[in-house]
Amino acid sequence: MKSSTKASPAAKQNKKTESKDEFVGGQKNPQIATLESLARLIVEEAALQGATDCEVRLGTSESVDITVRLGSVEQLEGAQSRGVTFGAYVGQKSATTSSSDLSKPALRKMVKDTIALAEASEADPYAGLPEAHHLAKGVPDLGLYDPNIAAIKIEEKIKLALATETAALKADPRITNSNGASFSDGGGITVYANSRGFLGSYQGNYCSLQVSVVASEHDEMQVNYWGHSSRSFKSLESPESIGKKAAERALRHLGARKVKSQVVPVVFDPQMSARLIAQFVGAAQGRSIDRKSSFLLDKLGQVVASSHVTIVDDPLMPGRVGSRPFDGEGLPLKRRNIVEQGKLMTYLVDAYAGRKLKCEPNSSATGNLHLLPGTQTPEQIIASVKNGLYLTGVSGPGFNAVTGDYSMGASGIWIEDGKLSYPVSGITIAGNILEMFSAISAVGDDLQFRAATNAPTILIDKMTVAGE
Amino acid sequence: MNIIATPESELNSLFGLSYAQVQKVLGDATKSSGGKNAFCDIFFQAGSSQSIALDQGVIKNTSGSTVNGAGVRVVVGDKTGYSHTDHVNVTNLRRCAGIARAIIEHSSGVDNVPLASGGKQHNLYPVANSPVDADLAMKIDILKKIDLFCRAHDPRIINVSTSIVCEQNDIIIATSRGDIFLDRRPLLRLNVACLAQEGNRRENGSSGGGGRLDFEVLLAEDYWRDHALIAAKQAIDLLAADPAPAGVMDVVLGCGWPGVLVHEAVGHGLEGDFNRKGTSAFSSLMGEAVASPLVTIIDDGTIADRRGSLNIDDEGTPTTRTVLIENGRLVGYLQDKQNASLMKAALTGNGRRQDFRYAPMPRMTNTYMAGGDHSQEEIIRSVKRGIFASNFGGGQVDITNGDFTFSATCAYMIENGQLTRAVKGATLIGNGPKALHNVTMVGNDVALDRGIGTCGKNGQGVPVGVGMPTIRINGVTVGGQS
Numbered sequence: 001m002k003s004s005t006k007a008s009p010a011a012k013q014n015k016k017t018e019s020k021d022e023f024v025g026g027q028k029n030p031q032i033a034t035l036e037s038l039a040r041l042i043v044e045e046a047a048l049q050g051a052t053d054c055e056v057r058l059g060t061s062e063s064v065d066i067t068v069r070l071g072s073v074e075q076l077e078g079a080q081s082r083g084v085t086f087g088a089y090v091g092q093k094s095a096t097t098s099s100s101d102l103s104k105p106a107l108r109k110m111v112k113d114t115i116a117l118a119e120a121s122e123a124d125p126y127a128g129l130p131e132a133h134h135l136a137k138g139v140p141d142l143g144l145y146d147p148n149i150a151a152i153k154i155e156e157k158i159k160l161a162l163a164t165e166t167a168a169l170k171a172d173p174r175i176t177n178s179n180g181a182s183f184s185d186g187g188g189i190t191v192y193a194n195s196r197g198f199l200g201s202y203q204g205n206y207c208s209l210q211v212s213v214v215a216s217e218h219d220e221m222q223v224n225y226w227g228h229s230s231r232s233f234k235s236l237e238s239p240e241s242i243g244k245k246a247a248e249r250a251l252r253h254l255g256a257r258k259v260k261s262q263v264v265p266v267v268f269d270p271q272m273s274a275r276l277i278a279q280f281v282g283a284a285q286g287r288s289i290d291r292k293s294s295f296l297l298d299k300l301g302q303v304v305a306s307s308h309v310t311i312v313d314d315p316l317m318p319g320r321v322g323s324r325p326f327d328g329e330g331l332p333l334k335r336r337n338i339v340e341q342g343k344l345m346t347y348l349v350d351a352y353a354g355r356k357l358k359c360e361p362n363s364s365a366t367g368n369l370h371l372l373p374g375t376q377t378p379e380q381i382i383a384s385v386k387n388g389l390y391l392t393g394v395s396g397p398g399f400n401a402v403t404g405d406y407s408m409g410a411s412g413i414w415i416e417d418g419k420l421s422y423p424v425s426g427i428t429i430a431g432n433i434l435e436m437f438s439a440i441s442a443v444g445d446d447l448q449f450r451a452a453t454n455a456p457t458i459l460i461d462k463m464t465v466a467g468e
Numbered sequence: 469m470n471i472i473a474t475p476e477s478e479l480n481s482l483f484g485l486s487y488a489q490v491q492k493v494l495g496d497a498t499k500s501s502g503g504k505n506a507f508c509d510i511f512f513q514a515g516s517s518q519s520i521a522l523d524q525g526v527i528k529n530t531s532g533s534t535v536n537g538a539g540v541r542v543v544v545g546d547k548t549g550y551s552h553t554d555h556v557n558v559t560n561l562r563r564c565a566g567i568a569r570a571i572i573e574h575s576s577g578v579d580n581v582p583l584a585s586g587g588k589q590h591n592l593y594p595v596a597n598s599p600v601d602a603d604l605a606m607k608i609d610i611l612k613k614i615d616l617f618c619r620a621h622d623p624r625i626i627n628v629s630t631s632i633v634c635e636q637n638d639i640i641i642a643t644s645r646g647d648i649f650l651d652r653r654p655l656l657r658l659n660v661a662c663l664a665q666e667g668n669r670r671e672n673g674s675s676g677g678g679g680r681l682d683f684e685v686l687l688a689e690d691y692w693r694d695h696a697l698i699a700a701k702q703a704i705d706l707l708a709a710d711p712a713p714a715g716v717m718d719v720v721l722g723c724g725w726p727g728v729l730v731h732e733a734v735g736h737g738l739e740g741d742f743n744r745k746g747t748s749a750f751s752s753l754m755g756e757a758v759a760s761p762l763v764t765i766i767d768d769g770t771i772a773d774r775r776g777s778l779n780i781d782d783e784g785t786p787t788t789r790t791v792l793i794e795n796g797r798l799v800g801y802l803q804d805k806q807n808a809s810l811m812k813a814a815l816t817g818n819g820r821r822q823d824f825r826y827a828p829m830p831r832m833t834n835t836y837m838a839g840g841d842h843s844q845e846e847i848i849r850s851v852k853r854g855i856f857a858s859n860f861g862g863g864q865v866d867i868t869n870g871d872f873t874f875s876a877t878c879a880y881m882i883e884n885g886q887l888t889r890a891v892k893g894a895t896l897i898g899n900g901p902k903a904l905h906n907v908t909m910v911g912n913d914v915a916l917d918r919g920i921g922t923c924g925k926n927g928q929g930v931p932v933g934v935g936m937p938t939i940r941i942n943g944v945t946v947g948g949q950s
Contacts, residue, residue, distance in 0.1 A: 074548070076549045081825070087529070179747055222868065292665065403892075406893075407948065407949065428947020464947075466897075466947040467945060
């Protein structure tokens with residue numbers, strides 16, 4: 001279990017409404033028609049009330065979360081949510097408001113209040129919706145809804161969670177405690193419409209299973225977890241596999257110690273590698289480039305990584321966790337290479353950034369972002385390292401997207417003579433992300449699609465480890 | 469004419485419900501529980517927020533949001549059922565109660581009933597008008613002044629990003645023990661970030677502050693100018709900063725926000741839930757020496773106007789001042805109702821939640837280290853070679869093994885007792901039950917942060933305060949690049 005504190009730039013508003021983007025899909029149901037007609041009503045109402053342009057996002061969602069701990073049910077949660085976010089433009093002035101009240105009188109009032117808020121604000125010459133010809137022409141069916149998930153009975157969900165925890169607890173006598181196992185599922189509908197003629201909707205659902213357990217020996221405790229989220233119940237990783245993996249991950253950190261400060265090669269496991277890819281690609285946002293707040297400024301078309309690195313964004317993959325048929329502005333999505341054999345191919349440009357950077361928008365959203373696999377097995381990569389770190393965990397906020405400076409708390413397994421030797425913790429790893437990407441000398445063949453960003457094992461030739 | 473609001477009158481005006489209707493839902497949620505003691509509470513929230521931002525010299529999209537919802541919780545011993553609705557009416561509350569009470573059949577036989585919230589509600593933030601309703605033109609004016617001030621500070625400042633976020637939440641909590649509580653919570657936040665450029669090098673500096681304050685506070689020129697100056701100066705200083713060194717060294721932490729150390733190294737590990745379950749690195753250490761005798765750590769939700777303060781927690785319990793570590797010895801945990809009843813401990817007023825969509829957990833409020841004898845200058849002078857860090861991005865902790873990490877955005881080398889040059893990118897790492905044994909000097913300048921912290925736990929964010937005097941810690945691992 002990890003907890004964090006940060007100086008957040010601003011309170012995140014209406015988190016639940018936003019996160020409905022996760023519940024994408026393709027099957028029509030009567031609720032979609034109702035939400036679509038509400039969206040049309042809002043767009044019409046906004047024009048009547050004096051908005052020169054507007055956009056609206058409506059969504060409903062349902063979720064069930066079941067947690068078991070030490071062999072019995074600990075927490076049951078079930079909820080239905082709904083929400084609306086409406087953006088109005090009055091010339092170049094704009095405002096956005098959100099609420100969970102979808103009654104017609106409340107929606108009319110929301111339109112009126114939002115327009116008033118826009119009028120009271122100031123003009124931004126670059127504000128505005130995408131041009132009509134930039135908008136998505138159709139909504140592809142990505143197969144994001146699995147009726148088998150909706151049909152799972154609560155008893156079955158409890159059984160799955162219990163089996164997962166049992167598998168973890170029974171894996172080894174040193175697994176002595178549990179933070180619980182949980183099965184969650186949910187689904188929802190997202191409708192997006194704007195005054196430039198776009199109306200699109202999609203439905204989707206997901207299920208997930210995870211467990212967190214404590215390994216202990218002498219006075220030491222190490223916690224770790226494993227889990228899987230899927231849009232298809234059939235392809236959800238089995239309770240036995242998840243439980244065993246969680247136990248292994250906790251056990252392998254028992255006896256962790258510090259190492260001396262030194263400069264060494266670092267092998268990133270697939271989770272750590274995916275996290276690094278997400279940090280890198282985050283800096284390619286057109287808005288950050290425009291604000292000169294990115295280490296990728298002035299790097300378009302240039303070499304930003306070693307030739308082993310090709311990073312692909314592919315939101316239209318059928319049935320994946322990160323899939324969606326169109327983006328948050330109604331822009332179309334398609335497969336694209338963000339980095340190709342080390343060269344930065346594109347920035348991620350929304351309508352606003354497009355106007356500022358004087359280029360065509362291509363969507364700022366990514367989905368199923370991944371690093372293309374190489375040819376070596378993870379074992380071969382580890383075997384190639386004489387003395388170095390196999391990184392399995394990082395902590396802290398130590399990444400600066402303006403400069404690319406990277407300094408994180410780290411834990412993992414020390415590699416000696418090509419073999420995983422002993423666990424380490426209480427150390428840090430540091431470098432500059434551009435130098436780190438140039439030093440990627442091997443990419444594993446172990447790419448799996450498990451999350452919104454995915455990557456195989458990678459080897460970075462040189463990083464500073466601080467320890468004793 | 470102002471009619472004094474009561475929980476019952478607000479239930480009616482904000483949610484269109486009578487207290488009798490709510491009592492019926494609470495009663496039905498807990499009846500026929502097979503001889504087990506079940507507890508139910510309903511958390512109602514009616515809130516609004518507004519955010520306005522200036523970037524690259526222009527006012528960006530202004531945004532507002534309203535929430536109106538309720539969460540129904542049923543507790544039987546160590547089991548919890550929870551459901552929420554964002555469309556509050558009797559039908560939906562009954563539906564939620566039906567889902568939440570399904571937990572009763574899973575009771576393990578333990579059925580300690582959560583304690584009633586005793587004591588008097590505080591009045592820590594008597595703000596007459598919601599900051600959300602303050603005039604938009606005034607907010608825009610402040611942002612523009614900040615933009616001009618920062619750009620005038622140094623021509624190398626090439627962008628200013630600044631925002632004001634205001635919130636107001638009216639909270640009503642009704643329980644099956646017959647309690648009903650009302651709290652009105654304003655929250656204000658100013659953020660300033662400056663981007664400085666020299667040649668091809670760019671650095672970001674930031675500052676921010678706020679609290680449960682009247683909007684008028686932001687109008688004072690001293691207030692916003694202070695934050696603008698800190699952000700601008702930090703960005704400029706970083707332009708000349710070298711990479712931080714890597715290795716073990718003595719570290720001096722400045723007062724205020726560096727108290728994030730206390731929050732991560734100690735605070736989370738003392739939350740009741742982890743200790744009841746035995747998953748905290750502090751689980752078996754009650755009464756033991758877990759820090760140097762110079763160290764006393766307190767969680768205090770009762771400080772006026774503060775971001776982390778509450779008149780009552782999110783279960784209706786008045787917040788308290790809880791000593792967690794006294795002269796180095798572990799003496800207290802932070803509790804919510806469920807964990808306090810299971811651990812047979814007193815309530816501390818730390819049951820908090822992000823909003824009505826979530827069940828409460830033990831959470832910190834304002835957590836700080838008490839002051840000592842030394843001046844900051846004395847402490848810096850005592851170090852032969854080390855770093856002085858006064859500004860941090862934030863931190864993280866693994867509660868079970870106690871390893872914590874926090875990252876300095878800007879720090880300075882100390883050489884022979886003098887601050888010599890700026891360094892950047894220093895991550896500090898340590899272990900909770902061990903690191904504070906190495907505190908060798910504690911300053912007399914205890915201060916809380918300026919009101920910028922958000923704490924994340926199990927996916928829920930809540931506003932918190934942290935604080936500390938200047939302290940010296942020996943032998944900290946600093947993770948720089950050089």
